[in-house]
Amino acid sequence: MIQLSMKKNILTIGGGVAGIEASNILAGMGYSVSIVEKEVTLGGKVNQWHKLFPDLRDASDINDYLKKRVKQPEIMVFTNTEITSVKKTDDGFYAKSNRAVGFEAHAILLATGFDVFKAERKEEYGYTIYDNVITSVDLEKQFKKGGAIHTTGGKTPKRVAFIHCVGSRDAKTGNHYCSKVCCVTGVKQAIELSHLLPDAEIFCFYMDLRMYGLEFEELYKSAQEKHNIQFIRGRLSEASENIDNTILIKCEDTLSGRPLKMNVDLVVLLVGMEAGSGTHAAGELCKLNFQENNFLACSDIHLGRNCSSREGIFLAGSCIGPMSIPETLDNARSAALEIHKFLSKN
Amino acid sequence: MKVQGKRKIWHDYQKEIADDHYYYVRSCIRQNFFPASEYYFLKILKDVLGKDVFDDPKHTTCTGIGYHADIIPFETIQTVVARHFALMTEAGYKNFAVSCVTSFGIYSEITETWKEFPEELEKTRIALKKSTGREFKVPANITHTSDLIYKFKGDIAEKQVHELINKKTGKPLQIIEHVGCHYAKIFPSKGVGGAEFPNVLTGMIEEWGGEVVDYPERRHCCGFGFRQYLVQGNRGYSLANSKKKFESMKPYHPDAIICNCPGCTMFLDKWQYVLSETEGKTYGAYGSGIPVLTYEELAGLVLGYNPWDLGLQMHQVDSEPLLDKMGIEYDPEKKYLGKKDQYIGQPCNIVASL
């Protein structure tokens, strides 16, 4: 059992961007914080990214930043650890874990994040079946690894199609919402790919281009003007494999009102964010309300973004909904303030 | 291509298929063009698998072809369907086995409509009672007859006499499977394997030794199009759709095409003939066509039944190349003879056949 002095304790479930940032601020305010992270390392999904939109800076900058932020004497880190039960106590909560350690906490912060949509669920795209259909996560891994981009046959792709809205805005997969950041991810990766494959034709097949953030629209403009990325307004209906392992894609060019078929060497599926399995598990354990889209419900979508449906349990980051790294940092900081407000009352 | 990905999808789409005691409803097109398929379906289920299947002469067409050609009101087809459910109920059955894929789509669509819109169910009860005096229960289980052959493919494999293997090369036959649109596109959960990678025919083919070929236009409609075929002036649509599929499958050199919808079987057979006559194009090896079979014919062949008993002589594209590959013996002299081996005419092109 962890109980430190007379300081108030906070249990942060999830050691990614949100969890680390909020914990750092709370530690700075004098609280003692335990971060419980189910993976072997801290950092969350940003560990997998190579470069970030909109400016293509190195994702490792964020990693470095988080490493510094988590190095506080008041922060204790438990990786490879999962919370298995949460009970209300007089002072707050008591949480057990799957390791020989329990946590007494005056407040709990859920920062359990998102999972990437499993693209094989969009069966008509043939992910995990057709060799040259990959996801944006797969591509980012390839970028990070470095080296040339090839099809599975070892060919240098001459034509690549990025497919927007995979797993999002889709009654058939059960995710009606827009996942917000996939469009700009697609534009970013298209630009990165154009550097690696200067002779390739690169297409983005979209429904609406969600260029909502700072410099996003400018990135899109630059993609068209400087990098020759072609944008076609039509959602991918079906991908199938030709005998030479190229992929036949079918969509409609909705702006000209005609069906469009194209053979491409590589298809990149821009997969959306879903409420993670960790978010689901933690939300159940804490008996919290969920939104219809499976993310955790805040007490008020305008005014109570960091408050869950239960007093004393707070939310930060993409367990609330799809968000970018800067938004996650903003959100984590406001979560810290909400927790401080709450603990100062008692 | 990674087949494990497909297997995972098949694992996720497990459809409930009743085990025994079926009320059987026939298919207009299958009876006209593949009559022996229905005969052998019943024979295989009853004699080979020991199942109870009720063949009721009192049922009629479901009117599905007319309905999809927009001459039959929705209320009318609901009541015709209800009448069949009444006959099933009166005969003491709860499991409904449908021979036609369009019908299967109709029975599925109507039973789902009744769940969403119970007032339609009520209206239908009243209409059926008023017009025929009959009352009905909705079946506990509605399956397509290909689902049943799929379900019992293992039992059939145990009694298999021929494998889907090319006897000359020892390699599995390369088989194209074509699943009817109305089998799974309307309700993917009602198709074994779902709509994108259906397993109902693949399962049979692989169980009996063959290999299934995937090709880009696999999911494309054969082009029946109902009114697009029924009216002469529209038939180009129907032909064009099938041609698209043939062009797409040709590089894979398939040995046969298997369909679960009788319409698709008929069209993929007949349009090959039309293309060879009008454009001189053929899609099989050595300038011949690709044999197109129903799944009942395929099951019948692997069980060792006589190809001419199975009705292969009614096809336009000759099946002999497939029979030869499988090492199935047949008497060419008897192909077009009648029940008592009497001469009953023959197709006029027999000398120069496909």
Add this chain to the structure above:
Amino acid sequence: MKSLYNRLCEDVRFIEGIKACMNCGVCTAICPAAEFYDYDPRVIVNQVMQKDDTVIEGLLKSDTIWYCGQCMSCKTRCPRDNVPGLIISVLRKVSQELGYFTESKKGRQQLVVKRNVGDTILKYGYCVYPRTLKPELHPEQGPAWEWVYNHPHEVYERLNGNFEQEGAGTLRKTSPEVLGELKAIFDETGGTEFFEIIEKYSLEKAQKMGMATSDNNLDAYINHVQSQ
């Protein structure tokens, strides 16, 4: 006077088929009719969504709504759970109920469908019957079918059928009692009336086009419309 849009809404298939379109185009992408005709199911859904009777009337009188092949590939993919194929069925129904179908080349073909499939249903209890598939009207069926057509009893007997016989079996004769029940259902549910509407409006149009004889024989009209 009911609006056309409200008329469409009376059909549960319309309620089922039209949610709201986000113009993604996945339906048109895999629609066989969109491949081969100047046809776009997405555009049709948007036109109907406008709830504008002038637009809807235009659709009901056009060739456009008759291109769909009812494959339902659109239903499998739509991310908003729309079903263009079902919307088309309801448009076609209303077009016939109001007689608008005779304003278009393809719409006029409904008489051909009614006289072939429709009459076959009530006469034989089948949608398609060997007696009605004349080789000269179906050259695409080939010499194999012609042989069957000319020797149906022998061929179907060879294959264990029961062609035009009583009792159970393949292509059995549908008994008069059963045909009577089928007709009663058609009478009760508006099926008979629908057939009569198709005939009535077709006759009117044929007369206008000068393709009906004085005793209302429509052979010339039928010959003309089925080749369009």
